[in-house]
Structures are given as C-alpha cells and as structure tokens.
Amino acid sequence: MSKPVKAAVLSAGSWGTAFGMVLADAGCEVTLWGRRPEVVEAINSTRTNPDYFPGVELPENVRATTDPAQAAADADFTVLSVPSQTLRGNLAEWAPLLAPGTVLVSLMKGVELGSAMRMSEVIDDVAKVGPDRIAVVTGPNLAREIAARMPAAAVVACTDEAVAQRLQAACHTPYFRPYTNTDVVGCELGGAVKNVIGLAVGIADGMGLGDNAKGSLITRGLAETTRLGMALGADPLTFSGLAGLGDLVATCSSPLSRNHTFGTNLGKGMTLQETIAVTKQTAEGVKSCESVLDLARRHGVDMPITETVVGIVHEGKPPVVALKELMSRSAKPERR
C-alpha cells in the first residue's frame, strides 16, 4: 500500500481549515498550523474549529499544532493561507522549515502592496523554490459552504501540469471537484481582482442600485480583469472559467463573501472605520484594490471599476459621487 500524502496547512483560519478538511476527506494526513494555542487545543480535543465553523466536525486525519516545524515536516504539500499582506513575513520564518521537495500551495487571493507581486511571485521570491513547485488553488470556494461539504468546482494551477495533477488527486472529493490549469498568472489575477469587483458590487447592493447594476459591474469587472491579465501574459480564456467568472458569480451573489459584505456596509453608509470594526475575517480586496491598481498602472491598463473602489475605500469619495464619475466617463466600444 502506498504511503498517504502528507499536507501541512499553514493557517487554521477560515479557508485553511476548510481546505484542510477537503484534503483530509481526499485521504491526506493533514496538519494545520495555528497561531493561537486555544484554537489548536480546540481542534485537537473537540475535533472542531469553534472560531470559524462551530458544530462542524473535522475528519479524524486532521490535527493541529502551534509549531510550524512540526506541521511542515515531511509534507508533500505545504499549503499557505494567511492574509496576502502578511505572507512575505510569515514565509520568511517558515522557509527554513520546509520539507525538501515540498510543493507550496497558495490559497490566497491578493496582490502584495508595494511590490505589486502576485502571491506565487512572493512565494518564489522568499522560498526560492521555482515556479514548478508552486501551485495555486482558486475558484468559487466560499469556505463556509466547503466546510459544510456543499458541492463546488475549483482550479488547481501550476506551470508544471504533472504537479497540478498530483495536487488535483490530493484534493478531489465527492463534493470538491478540482480542474487543472497551467495559467498561473490568469488564475491568480482572477481571484485577486474578483475581490475588488466583489467590493464594488457590494457597494452597489448597499446603495440599492439593483440587479442590472450588479450584472453590469460583474461583466465590466471581468473585462478589466481580462485586460490586466492579457497585459501580464495570461490566457484570456482563463477569465471565463472558474477562476474568473465562476468566482465572481459566487462572491458577488453571496452574503458569505467578506468582500461583498464589506462593500454592502460601505454602500449603506457606514464609514470605513465602522466597516473594518464589524469585519471579523480577511477581506482581501480592501488592501488589494490599491495593489491591483498599482499593477494596472505599471502596465498601462485602464481599470475604472478598481479605480472607483480605491476612491471610495481609500480616498473617502462618497459612493454617489464615485458612481456619477464612473457612469459619465467617455463612451467607448464594448471590445477594444
């Protein structure tokens, strides 16, 4: 009998815990690393993560530790699921602990502030493992639904297709159906920018702008994501797949999305500080809207919805003013 695949999941947060369950249900031996001893203790003693998924029983083959060296030891896959803006610092501490040959798997959907790097680029910059040992999991995967074992498809992307196939096999369950893709750039941008568009749609929902506005923002959001992707060498077809359209639809229609909910609160008139205070988990688009815009400007790409979100979230522009500006830009053809 072959040895079970070992996976370290470095974060016992929302998506780290849920994806750890997926890996365990697919037969992997999973060790979650958590920062807080009380969360780790609860996982090991009650088989639940009460902070994120109260009442959801974790599989037997999931355990937790506060020691990253213990989690990372002998791992075939090392899954990273911390906030995008802390990844560089976290990974600098973890890099010396990584098992030789381990594949680093990013669950994160963001772009680093300052460097405008995608998460796989930050991983390579810090851990120096090369793109063929870095994979990305993305798509319409609201963690709470996955933890309830509700059905979803996903994309597993790696420049080395054989690595993507190994990870696909390691996380394929009756409720989680991963597809492979070698377009890492497109898959990562799809996830990062959809958080920004999720904020925009949330703002529109909070303002009561209706479903035509939602459909328009999703579609034009996808258009600006595709423009950025093509400037960075992505395959435009990736954006009509799970990493693009699929994730946008899930995020922009679900109250479970933190980005969508964050935007809704802003659209209803809460201040940024009030909205931050009621947001318990990571809403990546709040910071990544600035780094996505930075990336777009570096490549001469026009991203009016992203620019509008930056204006509302970071420059104090009232949503009604931002809406008027967005709608009154010069007229243009749909495809350009």
Ligand SMILES: NC(=O)C1=CN([C@@H]2O[C@H](COP(=O)(O)OP(=O)(O)OC[C@H]3O[C@@H](n4cnc5c(N)ncnc54)[C@H](O)[C@@H]3O)[C@@H](O)[C@H]2O)C=CC1
């Ligand atoms: N929750 C979801 O439904 C999904 C989330 N994602 C992505 O997964 C990534 C992680 O998000 P979530 O798990 O949802 O966030 P979360 O807020 O639930 O968990 C983040 C985890 O990182 C830890 N953390 C926070 N600051 C840290 C720091 N400075 N150093 C180390 N650890 C720190 C927290 O303790 C927490 O366990 C994000 O990039 C998000 O976009 C992707 C798909 C689905």
Ligand SMILES: O=C(CO)COP(=O)(O)O
């Ligand atoms: O990425 C997600 C679903 O695919 C989760 O979205 P939020 O981060 O907005 O909750």
